[in-house]
Amino acid sequence: MNFLSEYTYYIGAFSLIIIGLYIILVKKNLMKVIIGFSIFDTGIYLFLITVGYLREGTAPVFSKSGLDAGKMVDPVPQALVLTAIVIGVAVLALAVILAIKIYAHYGTINLRKIKEQRW
Amino acid sequence: MEIIAGILVLLMIASAIAAALFKDLMNAVIASCIVSLIAAVLFYLLQAPDVAMAEAAIGAALVTGIFVIAVKRTKRFEE
Amino acid sequence: MRKLISIILLGIVATGLFMSISQIPFGEPGERMGDHFIREGVKETGATNIVTAVVVSYRGFDTLGEVTVLFTAAMGLGAVIGLVRRKKTHPVIEPASLIVYTGCRFLFPVILLVGTYIVIHGHLTPGGGFQGGAVVASAFLLMYLGCRGKRIRENLSRGLESLGGLLFILLGVTGLLIGGDFLFNFLPLGEAGTLISAGIIPLIYLAVGLKVGSELAGIIDHLIENTDELSE
Numbered sequence: 001m002n003f004l005s006e007y008t009y010y011i012g013a014f015s016l017i018i019i020g021l022y023i024i025l026v027k028k029n030l031m032k033v034i035i036g037f038s039i040f041d042t043g044i045y046l047f048l049i050t051v052g053y054l055r056e057g058t059a060p061v062f063s064k065s066g067l068d069a070g071k072m073v074d075p076v077p078q079a080l081v082l083t084a085i086v087i088g089v090a091v092l093a094l095a096v097i098l099a100i101k102i103y104a105h106y107g108t109i110n111l112r113k114i115k116e117q118r119w
Numbered sequence: 120m121e122i123i124a125g126i127l128v129l130l131m132i133a134s135a136i137a138a139a140l141f142k143d144l145m146n147a148v149i150a151s152c153i154v155s156l157i158a159a160v161l162f163y164l165l166q167a168p169d170v171a172m173a174e175a176a177i178g179a180a181l182v183t184g185i186f187v188i189a190v191k192r193t194k195r196f197e198e
Numbered sequence: 199m200r201k202l203i204s205i206i207l208l209g210i211v212a213t214g215l216f217m218s219i220s221q222i223p224f225g226e227p228g229e230r231m232g233d234h235f236i237r238e239g240v241k242e243t244g245a246t247n248i249v250t251a252v253v254v255s256y257r258g259f260d261t262l263g264e265v266t267v268l269f270t271a272a273m274g275l276g277a278v279i280g281l282v283r284r285k286k287t288h289p290v291i292e293p294a295s296l297i298v299y300t301g302c303r304f305l306f307p308v309i310l311l312v313g314t315y316i317v318i319h320g321h322l323t324p325g326g327g328f329q330g331g332a333v334v335a336s337a338f339l340l341m342y343l344g345c346r347g348k349r350i351r352e353n354l355s356r357g358l359e360s361l362g363g364l365l366f367i368l369l370g371v372t373g374l375l376i377g378g379d380f381l382f383n384f385l386p387l388g389e390a391g392t393l394i395s396a397g398i399i400p401l402i403y404l405a406v407g408l409k410v411g412s413e414l415a416g417i418i419d420h421l422i423e424n425t426d427e428l429s430e
Contacts, residue, residue, distance in 0.1 A: 008128050009161065009165065009224070010219050012128035012131055013219075014212075014215060015132045016132070017215065021211060029144070031186075031190060032197060035147055035148065035151050035186065038151055038155075042154055042158050045158065045170070047219075051222060053224070054166075054226075055226070059168050060236060060249055061248065062246040062247075062248075062390075063246065063323060069236045069237050073166045074230045075251075076230075076231045076232040078167045079257060082173055082249065082253060082328055083328065085173045085174055089182055090271035090275075091271050092185065096188075097278050097421065098278065168324035169249045169250075169325065172316070172324060173332060176332035177332045181339060184339045184418065185421060
């Protein structure tokens with residue numbers, strides 16, 4: 001029980017990564033696979049932020065005087081995740097446009113059916 | 120605070136499983152939008168307001184918009 | 199068969215991930231990468247938001263690379279769409295209802311204002327170029343959904359995007375000429391906590407905000423307007 005309350009965020013991140021990986025590996029619909037990528041991404045962001053957390057810490061912003069620098073959460077993972085999120089959306093848009101083009105070309109986005117077809 | 124986080128994580132996992140199971144892709148997109156939205160709240164609870172802001176604007180608004188457009192341009196139902 | 203292999207693989211990954219996660223303590227203080235940034239960040243960069251200091255100042259060169267990745271993705275998207283010759287037909291667009299239309303018209307400037315505020319105050323409060331740019335782009339998404347038929351001029355969004363990238367590189371090269379380092383902070387740091395402080399950090403975040411906002415708005419424009427013929 002103690003383990004569960006301590007590791008709530010880790011469990012969330014772990015589940016998201018596993019569910020995203022399951023969708024990517026098992027599903028045959030291309031749009032579903034891209035949704036899986038998005039969930040997988042979210043899991044990794046949550047994991048990185050959780051690693052940088054400090055119990056009863058404050059956000060790394062000196063918005064008022066008297067904040068203790070020793071009780072602040074780690075800013076480095078936050079900076080990494082911040083840029084990763086914005087790049088993620090651009091790469092996702094590229095994947096989506098490729099899926100739309102595949103649908104226009106083959107008339108289906110089912111990966112198994114695409115494999116059976118000739119050019 | 121821990122109880123709230125626990126409930127949110129459970130909701131998030133349930134939405135992710137729903138996104139995997141739905142045959143209607145539009146429903147799956149909305150479920151993945153809920154995952155992003157709850158992740159934004161969790162980032163706020165983990166003292167990362169910068170990341171929460173980015174995730175709320177991008178994960179819940181832009182990515183959902185892009186997915187909805189894509190589902191509209193392709194097939195709606197998974198076969 | 200394929201499913202079985204996938205699930206076995208998934209099990210292996212899950213076990214490995216679980217074993218490594220259970221070794222990481224949650225929220226324990228210890229040796230951290232960001233300790234120096236937290237203790238000396240305000241003194242060294244003048245920005246009160248340490249995340250901004252890390253993104254723009256300590257890891258500024260890295261951010262330039264990430265902005266380049268964003269640019270490459272947007273360019274690839276344009277290239278993939280551009281392979282189709284567009285027919286110059288204008289499909290009849292069904293207008294949104296009056297309530298949706300008026301609501302979008304009302305919300306659009308408010309969201310733009312919030313986005314600009316987030317960009318400008320990036321070095322003082324949570325926020326900055328990446329978040330503000332995303333908020334601005336979501337305002338344009340709202341406009342596309344609510345008021346169909348209105349478009350951004352493509353040249354304008356391309357121009358703003360190039361301007362943002364150019365500003366970033368020019369600031370970096372100026373720092374190289376003056377201080378000997380790329381992205382050297384050549385402006386006075388000023389008093390931490392005021393709007394005009396922290397040297398070139400607000401300027402760089404403004405450039406990043408311009409670039410991210412116009413880039414994402416351009417991606418949405420491409421997706422909505424140029425894929426109509428593909429789905430016929």
